[in-house]
Amino acid sequence: MDRIPILKMGRFLLVTIQVDMHDEMAMTLQEDLTSRIVTDRAQGVLIDISSLEIVDSFIGRMIGNIAGMARLLDAETVLVGMRPAVAITLVELGMSLAGVRTALNVDKGMLMLQHAQREKSA
Amino acid sequence: MSQARTLAQLVRKNEQQIFEEWVAQQMAAVTLRADLMKESELREQSREFLRVFTEALQSGTMQMDSAVWKPTKDMLSHISRRRATQGFSPVETATFIFSLKQPLFGVLRKDAAQDQGLEDQVWEASILLDKLGLYTTEIYQQSRESVISRQQEELLELSTPVVRLWENILALPLIGTLDSERTQVVMENLLEKIVETEALIAIIDITGVPTVDTLVAQHLLKTVAAARLMGADCIISGIRPQIAQTIIHLGIDLSQVITKATLADALAVALQRTGSTISRTAVKV
Numbered sequence: 001m002d003r004i005p006i007l008k009m010g011r012f013l014l015v016t017i018q019v020d021m022h023d024e025m026a027m028t029l030q031e032d033l034t035s036r037i038v039t040d041r042a043q044g045v046l047i048d049i050s051s052l053e054i055v056d057s058f059i060g061r062m063i064g065n066i067a068g069m070a071r072l073l074d075a076e077t078v079l080v081g082m083r084p085a086v087a088i089t090l091v092e093l094g095m096s097l098a099g100v101r102t103a104l105n106v107d108k109g110m111l112m113l114q115h116a117q118r119e120k121s122a
Numbered sequence: 123m124s125q126a127r128t129l130a131q132l133v134r135k136n137e138q139q140i141f142e143e144w145v146a147q148q149m150a151a152v153t154l155r156a157d158l159m160k161e162s163e164l165r166e167q168s169r170e171f172l173r174v175f176t177e178a179l180q181s182g183t184m185q186m187d188s189a190v191w192k193p194t195k196d197m198l199s200h201i202s203r204r205r206a207t208q209g210f211s212p213v214e215t216a217t218f219i220f221s222l223k224q225p226l227f228g229v230l231r232k233d234a235a236q237d238q239g240l241e242d243q244v245w246e247a248s249i250l251l252d253k254l255g256l257y258t259t260e261i262y263q264q265s266r267e268s269v270i271s272r273q274q275e276e277l278l279e280l281s282t283p284v285v286r287l288w289e290n291i292l293a294l295p296l297i298g299t300l301d302s303e304r305t306q307v308v309m310e311n312l313l314e315k316i317v318e319t320e321a322l323i324a325i326i327d328i329t330g331v332p333t334v335d336t337l338v339a340q341h342l343l344k345t346v347a348a349a350r351l352m353g354a355d356c357i358i359s360g361i362r363p364q365i366a367q368t369i370i371h372l373g374i375d376l377s378q379v380i381t382k383a384t385l386a387d388a389l390a391v392a393l394q395r396t397g398s399t400i401s402r403t404a405v406k407v
Contacts, residue, residue, distance in 0.1 A: 079351075080353065082352055082353075084310060084313030084314055084316075084317060084348075084352065086351075087348040087349075087351040087352050088306075088309055088310065088313070088348055090348075090351060091309075091344045091347045091351070096347035096350070096351070097351060102350055102351050102352065102353040104316065104317070104352060104353040104354070105320075105353075108320070108322075108353060109353075
């Protein structure tokens with residue numbers, strides 16, 4: 001079965017979603033990610049959706065859920081790489097993903113996580 | 123359909139007379155725009171039209187949608203379009219055709235001694251000219267509408283610039299009312315620019331927006347939400363005192379967005395957030 005790979009980068013986890021997700025895949029991702037946050041003692045999660053051309057309300061809600069779960073496990077989630085067309089569609093759907101932090105690309109998302117980590121330890 | 127041929131013969135026979143009378147009619151009409159068109163041009167148009175018109179009649183059909191009438195219609199569209207852009211009114215444009223009636227009927231009346239009934243002929247000719255007249259009006263309207271829609275598009279493009287104020291800071295000065303269509307364009311432009319410049323902060327300046335109602339506010343909030351999804355924070359600036367009052371009276375919630383009274387204040391916040399500082403040095407007076 002298809003799985004979405006989760007890469008470890010220092011204290012952060014990087015998830016790149018490149019294919020259209022169906023329900024089962026999303027559930028697997030949630031399970032994999034939450035257990036990896038615990039085992040790797042991750043402090044941040046980067047979800048890269050730069051290769052997604054279509055994001056529907058299902059994926060939108062799932063990303064919101066993942067962010068909520070990660071926060072419970074004391075990890076910050078940053079959603080990066082959203083395309084302009086996707087952003088417009090999500091807003092028109094009424095999903096502004098209020099609980100999720102966002103950044104333009106992986107680079108900036110990483111900076112944002114590092115900044116948040118520094119603030120936490122200070 | 124020999125009536126068309128008879129008419130064609132008549133017109134051909136009396137072409138010079140019809141032409142002179144027609145031009146005289148047009149010159150005498152109150153709708154003549156001597157300021158927009160010279161007499162020589164009018165004469166040339168009239169003569170050319172009469173020639174094409176007779177040729178079409180010669181074919182023996184009065185069906186406007188047949189191929190023989192195409193040159194006539196083409197010429198009429200050309201004239202109508204030209205006049206529409208020159209600034210003629212619809213009445214002034216249609217007069218070109220309708221003033222042909224009198225000279226044409228005059229010739230028909232003189233010829234009434236012939237075997238065919240005068241009434242029938244006048245009726246046929248009248249229908250024909252009416253159709254042509256309506257056609258000019260239609261074309262006139264079309265060209266006017268195309269001008270309007272083109273201007274609307276240009277206005278849309280002109281009125282939504284996204285400027286780079288500083289490193290990582292964009293400004294979006296909005297001028298005019300925000301409707302759904304414009305919001306779409308504004309949003310697209312802003313998001314594209316965010317990708318292009320990797321901006322972290324976008325300042326939406328609404329100094330030029332005359333009124334803010336619930337709909338406009340909703341559009342503004344949509345734009346802010348979309349920019350946030352792309353990782354850029356928005357600051358709304360240029361809120362006039364009256365608008366601040368309206369927003370509160372309408373119960374619009376802008377508490378999720380940073381708002382500033384002036385663009386300068388917004389820029390100061392944006393610079394602070396991106397880690398830039400401005401310092402003042404002594405200036406020689």
